[in-house]
Structure formats: structure tokens, C-alpha cells
Amino acid sequence: GFFVWRLKGAGTGHTPCQFVHLCRAANDRFITFQYFNFLKRMYVTQYNKDLSQRAKPKSDPVVSPFHELQQLDQEKKVIHQISPISPVHQPWPETSRRNELREVESAAESEASATAVRAEPKEDRQWKEMKLRLDELPGILARLSKIKLTALVVSTASAGFAMAPVPFDLTCFLLASLGTGLASCAANSINQFFEVPFDSNMNRTKNRPLVRGQISPLLAVCFAASCGVPGIALLTLGVNPLTGALGAFNIFLYTCCYTPLKRMSIANTWVGAVVGAIPPVMGWTAATGTLDAGALLLGGILYSWQFPHFNALSWGLREDYSRGGYCMMSVTHPGLCRRVALRHCLALIGLSAVAPVLDVTTWTFPIVSLPINLYISYLGFRFYRDADRGSSRKLFFCSLWHLPMLLLVMFTCKKSGLDKEDKNQLLGETHGRAMEMRLP
């Protein structure tokens, strides 16, 4: 689920709309709504994270609900002069949800504010003391660990666990989920630790805790260690060593390969896709203890999904990537970017068809999933042909609901636990007993 990092933080125009309406209703209601719905929504609502991070799980910017509440309180308390605000450049994808929320909130408090505050909230213009406040800590840590992205990663891992053809073990499931979540938090924190000056320069990520000085780098590293070590230990000892190894490997892949590679070569996209594919594999191995074909299939599906998701997202962020020095296909090899996205949309169809062959699902799965797979492929083709903002946005938003739906369909089409051999065995036993009874 690390691929969720890559969750494109595009807070674009329409999706946040429904959200903003809800926000207008009441802050606390918004928070509960957000809280209870983030799983349903399956995408990061606050995209602070670096767009280049594709991995969903370790995705980026996710502003914790706590923070929103605190922000509001602080804004209410502080009434200050509005110094001339530097021109806010807001390229389309950069409008983070948070910014829009701020706009909503500040509009509500406009008596205090002289001018309409756009991307920078009032408090951003102030000098802040760099002292860690304990009451702010949960919110800060949530943002540091990209908690929403982590939640998505954990849910893909759970999907992997659920798809495994073994009886459901609740303890194992919980331990695996917790371990994966902790590992994801650790990796996300290290990622933010590495990327401070770059995050400052990109609109999507400039409100991260380390960028804003709300937490020291030392504390970020300690937090990462205190999440990562217990997380991996939990997976290794509480679940099985294979899952632990995969978790540790994924952390390494994300922090030491993907993060530096983002600035060196376009290969980072493929590495990021692997990072995103591993959590479901981890879920599977947690359940079964072995790395079998079904696990790899699930990983393959997540891997392929990353490409339309990320490539479409990165299409709108070319300016920021170019200025920030990130090597992304959308900037350097635009044709390849679109080709790869389309290729992997089609691959999803193929992989869905392989699922019943591997006994992961019944034959209904490729049939039922065909419409959504065809739809995303169609959008992928449009993106390939048109290569414009509109088609990239459509593809990106489609990918957001496509994955949860695909996983859901997959789960409902899961092959039942009682397979043919068991049935024969049972029949054989009863048969044998019947025979015994007949013979004197």
C-alpha cells in the first residue's frame, strides 16, 4: 500500500466540492464525516503529499481532522493585521483541499480578515515559536505519517488478507493490519524527513509539519523508528517472518530507493508501483504464510493500477515537477507516460482474467469487473490520444473509485473455502462409515 503515497494529491475542482459543502455545515460534522468516510472514499482528501509519491499507502499529505479543528481554533483566537500577501500562484492541481477548506473557514471569519485569504491562512504569515506543543502533537504526527494514506495502505493489505484462501483469523488480521500501519507511518515520516526543501517548494506539500517547523527532524526520525521497529517486530513475531521481511523491505524500498530516485530518474515510478503492490502481498502472506501465485496476482493488480493513477495525476503537475527537479515521465517522456498508463489499464483486464485460473476467484470476477476495467481502459486510451488536462483528470478520478470497486468485486467473487477436495473427503468419510455399518 505504499503506492498510496503517490496518491495524487490533486485536490482538483470537483471532487472537493461535495466535501466543501459538508465542511460548510459544521466543522465537527465535517470531521466525523471525514473520519468515517475516508475508507469509503479511498483517496486522500488532503493532498499535501508530494505528487511524485505514487504509493497510495504511504501517500502524502493527509491532513488529520484534528489539525483542521485546531487550525480553526487558532484562527479564531488570533486576530492580526493582514500583511500584504504575496501573489498566490495556484496551478490547478495544487489547490489542496485544505486550502479550499481554509478559504471556506476564512470566508466565515472574514470580519477579522481584511482580504480574502487564498492559499496561505492568516497564521501562516506569522512568525511562530518553534516549540513543540503536546496538544498539537497527535495532529502533527498524523500528518507526518500521512495517516490517511496509511489507512489506505492498511486497507489494501486487509484486502490481501481477505482474499487469501484460508479461514479468517481475527487476531492475525489485526496484528497484520497494525504492523502494516506502523510500517507505513515509519516510511512516510522518513520520506518527509528527506524531502523538506522540496516539499516547501511544491504547493501540494508545503504545509507539512517538517516544512512548517512544527516538529524537529530529530523527533521525526525518532517517531519513525518508534513506529517502524515495533511494526516490523510485530509482523515478524506476531504474524510470520515472511510478512515482516516484506514490510521491512518495503520501508527500505520506499525511503531509500523511491525517495532519492524521484530526483534522479524516471525509474522511480516503477519502483513506486512495486512499493504500492507489496502491502496486499503482505496481507496474503500474513494469512497463509506463503508467497503463492494468488499473492503475486493481487500485487500485480495493485502494481498495474499505480500507473494510470499516477501518470494521470502527474500530468497536471508538470510545472511543479520541473521546477522542483523531480524526474517524472510526464515531464521528460510524455509519450511514454501515456503509453504506460494505457498499457497497464489493459493489463488490469488481463490480470482480472487470470484470477479464476489461479483459484483466487470464481469466473464471475473477470466478467463482473470487465465493465469497470473497460471503462478505465477507455479513459486511458483517451488520455493517450488527447494528452490534455481533461483526459488526465478523468483518468485520475476514475482510478480513485476503480480500485476499491475492483477489490470489492474481487472479494465478493472469492472462491469459497470449501474446495472440491474437501468435499470429496467428507463424502468419502460418510461413505466409508456407511460401508462399515453395513458390514457386520
Next chain:
Amino acid sequence: PPPHSHSDWIGPPDKHSNLRPVIFYVPPEESALERRLREARQENQACNQRFWARHNRAFRQEKEEFIYSRLKAKGLEMRDETGQKATLNAEEMADFYKDFLSKNFRKHMQYNRDWYKRNFTITFLMGQVALARALRWLRWKKKIVEH
């Protein structure tokens, strides 16, 4: 920041570099280790500021030049009748972005290496300082208890 404060203060993002400047607090009895940490952080801040301010300025300038040359090639002016600044759409700008990224690649590689080095050094120093402070506090506590 107020003069009596005992902590560092961080300000709003800089106009050119988008980085937030930090004013470091110099405690009266600053140990050698703490001074090294502060100086490392100050140097890091200065390096980052220099790099990004120059880089962003170059980006803006080159972008303007690119837009100007493209508009001229198309036979348009920088501003249209209503006085609005003419812009190119994303597809036209794509060539510029690609070009800019490849031109600055080596510069970024160099900066990346430096940044990682500085980041690790500073964090390690922070760890040492924290440890030293913790030991000092424990010793002070012990003294209090003994008396």
C-alpha cells in the same frame, strides 16, 4: 520574535525560495556541541536559501522568456487588448518544462547530495545535543536530590 524568548522562531515562507527562515536562539551558556549544531543549521538554511532563490528566479525568468518567444513566433503580443497577460497552455509549456528539468539535472544532483549530507549531520548533532542535555538534567536532578 520577542527578545525574552528561549526558543527558535520560524517565519513565513520566503518570497523567492519558498523556504521558511528560522531565527535561532543563542542560549547564554551554549556548549560547544550546541554551537556546532546551531551553526550547521544556519549554514544549511543559507545554502538552501541561496539555491532555491536563485533556482526559482531562473525558472520564472526562463519561463517568461519562453512564453515571450513562443508568443512572438505565433505573432501575438505579451498582453492582449484587454491588458491581460497572454499565457500558453499546458501542452505548449511542456516543452519548456522538459527542457528546464534536463538543463538543471546536474545542479539538482549536486544539491541533493549536499542536502542529504547536511540533513543527516544536523539530525545527528541534534541527537547528540539531546543526549547531552538529558545527561545534564539527570546530573542536576541527582544534585537536587542529594541536597
